[in-house]
Amino acid sequence: MFKKLMAATALISASMISAASAETISMWVRSGIGDSFKEVVKAYNAGHEHKVELTEVPFAELVQKYATAIAGGQAPDALSLDLIYTPAFAAAGQLEDLTDWAKALPYFNSLSPSHVKLGTYEDKIYGLPLTVETSIFAWNKDLYKKAGLDPEKAPKTWEEITANAEKIRALGGDTYGFYFSGGGCGGCMIFTFTPLTWGAGADILSADGKTATLDTPQMRKAVDIYRNMVEKDLVPAGAASDNGVNFLSFTNGKIGQQSLGAFAIGTLVTQHPEIDFGVTLIPGVDGKPSSFAGGDNFVVTKGTPKLEEVKEFLEYTYSPEGQKIMAKFGSLPTRGDIANEVLEGLDPRLKVGMEAIAVAQTPYTLQFNDLINSANGPWATFTNAAIYGDDVDGAFSNAQDEMQSIIDAGQ
Amino acid sequence: MTTSALTSAIRRRRPKRQTGWRGLIYIAPAMALVTLFFVLPVLFTLWMSLHKWPLLGEPAWIGLRNYTRMFTDARFFNALGFTAHYTLIVTMAIFAVAFPLAIFVEKQRPLVSLYRTIVFLPVVVGLASASLLWVWLANVDSGLFAPLFDVLGLTSGRINLLAKFDTAFLTIIVMVVWKIAGFTMIILLTGLQAIPAELTEAARIDGAGRWQRFRHLTLPLMRRTMALALILSVTGSILAFDQFYIMTSGGPQNKMISVVYYIFNQSFVSFNLGYGAALSIALLLILVTLSVVQLWLLKVGDERP
Structure with missing residues (x-):
């Protein structure tokens, strides 16, 4: 037994030596x-x-x-x-x-x-x-057809997207018009949600990254658009507690529209060829598109x-x-x-x-993890509180204060 | 006479001294382990807590600034408040479930070992695995509870249990009770079984009713067991982390950040290891104080059994 062990060890070490040139x-x-x-x-x-x-x-x-x-x-x-x-x-x-x-x-x-x-x-x-x-907006062409919409016509405004979502939701069952990871996924939301305000010329941080500028009319409008869709039951209930695990819900074929990333195009094309989808740029709240690079x-x-x-x-x-x-x-x-x-x-x-x-x-800040990506950071908390909470004003002021205090503490 | 008294005294003392050394040798391995895995880490944590200690880069001495910062840190106090709230509720819930269960499985009745095993089963599941299991159970789309409640007509439509604080908190409490109650039950059971049957019988002969026997006989005799169960439960609840991290990632809008979760965030999300260490020391002090107070309240150590 011992000899066998020795032989095995010798063999392994010999094979390791011979492989040393290939790192x-x-x-x-x-x-x-x-x-x-x-x-x-x-x-x-x-x-x-x-x-x-x-x-x-x-x-x-x-x-x-x-x-x-x-x-x-x-x-x-x-x-x-x-x-x-x-x-x-x-x-x-x-x-x-x-x-x-x-x-x-x-x-x-x-x-x-x-x-x-x-x-x-x-x-x-x-x-x-x-x-x-980059982040882009995707729609499911099959669901568009079933809902009586033109599957080749890309929506250009959020009013259009909401109206389309309502028609898709009207198909009933577990078919929904829109999806986003709303359970405090800072990374998902900075990627898919902030383009709504960027397109309209607002940002959540000042250009030098030293002032939090969360509370803008554009952000208020963006929050209203999402809140409205949630209230009308156009978004699956699971979205409220999705911390990013189900970000690719679009791939299940029951989501009519969702803001995704270019990576998702690759995933859809290679792994879900059954889903026929179109992509366009994410419209801003006033219709001008933007994206997260x-x-x-x-x-x-x-x-x-x-x-x-x-x-x-x-x-x-x-x-x-x-x-x-x-x-x-x-x-x-x-x-x-x-x-x-x-x-x-x-x-x-x-x-x-x-x-x-x-x-x-692309936002440039050394505190990206603390401010944006951390599941318990102000941005992640804000996206859930503002869209799902009862106190929108409170969500704005809390997040604005906390972002500013994190920025100040980091100077 | 004097010399003989002296020699006898020496003779008497010598074996005593030997047992002292022998005793030390016996506990040496335990002491070594405690020193290596508890005392040294605590001292190192103490050392870290006096520095600004980023995860990357060089630590810098800042004295007690981490400790003074704590007193103006609203998020830390929120975490303390939530942890206290959670500890209180979950401890009461665990005892409310575990005590009746212990009384139920104490009596010899058919299939009693089976009952004990069933109640104890969740205890052997890891807390993280249990949390993951319950995340799935509570999932609104593919889980069990939401569709079940919907079918039973308890809710109109499916409710996302983890989306609102109250329901998410309730889900976690139920999960923890399911997971921990069996353990507390076993501890309480040993206490119950240690009560001599003659005492209960004597009390019954004296005409004490069921409630009187429980109140004046069982409870006082179980004080030490209760203290053990209570301290384990309170300490475990104050150190709670896994279930919040896994099941709700800190809960809807950060309402479920426990102290340990906050320490974790400070240390490994914000990379303030020094501040995290200071918070850990503060938590250690809180735990020691609480345990002493509990022992004192239950008057354990006053009497010898």
Whole structure:
């Protein structure tokens, strides 16, 4: 028995030595951003000597998990980090400086500018675009047909969307006109709900990020639109306590309309081909469309011994082949110079996601987690309290005060 | 005479000293574990609480500022208030369910072990798993309660139990009672069984009624058991976290942030580990105080059985 054990151990160590030349890069990705990154990793592993080992981390916990992993010396070599967090991690000195290498890339100047901007801290580049996504409005064409609506006509205003939702709800049963994750999902709501106010020229933070400007007529109007739909029973009851787990409810085929992300286009096309849907830009409260430009930056943990392998992997994702795979699964091209080439032959609806970039915004604040994304932060609380609560004025003033006090405490 | 008295005294003392050393050796492993896993972490937490200690970056000494900050932190007081509210209600609910159950399963009757097992079963489920199970049960679309109440005609249409504070709070209380009552029942059961049957019989012969026997015999004799059950229940409720985190993510509009949840948020969402440590120390002091008060109120330790 002992001899057998020894033999087995020797065998394992021998196989490990022989595999030493092929490195394994450990990498993290957050859940809920579709399959584009997973698929590109799969393709990379199939055709390359080095392998990427991917760990999926729940989107709401990625930041604290990564931060604790760094503190505990267990951090992955690289990860796909929500771009809004790049400045905070770069400022804390935890990321590898990629400036020289990045600037030497022949296509550096055509990489998604908002990603590079958020990936830059004190003139050094710590993050490079990995996935790009924008929020868009989707409608279920089958349900439009059943409700007697023109399935090819994209709604242009929220009055139209509400009226359509009523007709779809009238189909009865568990068919609903609209959906949103209203149970305190800050990330979902900043992505899908703030475009209503951005389109109309308002924002929840001042341009320098130092003043909370939540209470605007535009935001009041946006809240009224959602409240009205909830009151008319056009939204499933489960939405009130959905903390983001059921964000992709649209995929169940019983939701008439929902604001989603470009990633969801990829998920719908590849995994739910039975759903016939159209996409358009999210209208603002006055009809002018807007969008949230989000996605992930690729960042490298400071001091990783596998920097060269990581760079090789990133170059693969920037190659036309890598870009094509990612686009197929819903991530918009990160390289502007080959965007048309990449999108050619792919689902035409992805082009709407690309158009959204022109009208999209991204909030820039070092306190994004505290203010917006935390399930107990003021923004997440506000979205639930204002849309589902009894005291709308109180919801506005509480959230406004709390946001301001968090901003002030962080100065 | 004097020398012999001296030697006998030494002889008498020596074995005593030996037992002292022997005793120390016996408890040494326990002491080592407590030191390693409790005393040292507490000291380290104390050390952290005197710093501004971000999760990323260098800690900086700030003295007692974390502690003074606590007194002006409205969210901390909200969390304390909610935790007190929850502890009070859930403890009463657990005892209200566990005591009758303990009395029920104490008497020898057919199938009594089966009853005991059934009531105790939820205890062996982890609290996190139980919370997840109940999240599904309470789900408005695919769960059990909402459609069931609808079919039974208790509610008009399906109600999303987790969307409003009152119903969500009630759901969590029912879940915790379902989960914990069996454990409290077992503790109370041991207390009940420790009461000598002769005493009850004597009281009955003296003409004491059922209620009188319970009030003047059972309750006083169960004081120590009650104290144990009470302290376990109160401490467990004050440290509650999983059910709020998993079932409601802090509840509709943050109304269900318990103290531990707030400490977690400060430490791992806002990355203020120093402030989180200070809050933990404050919570530790509160728990010690409460336990002492409970022991004193129940006068445990005054008498020897």
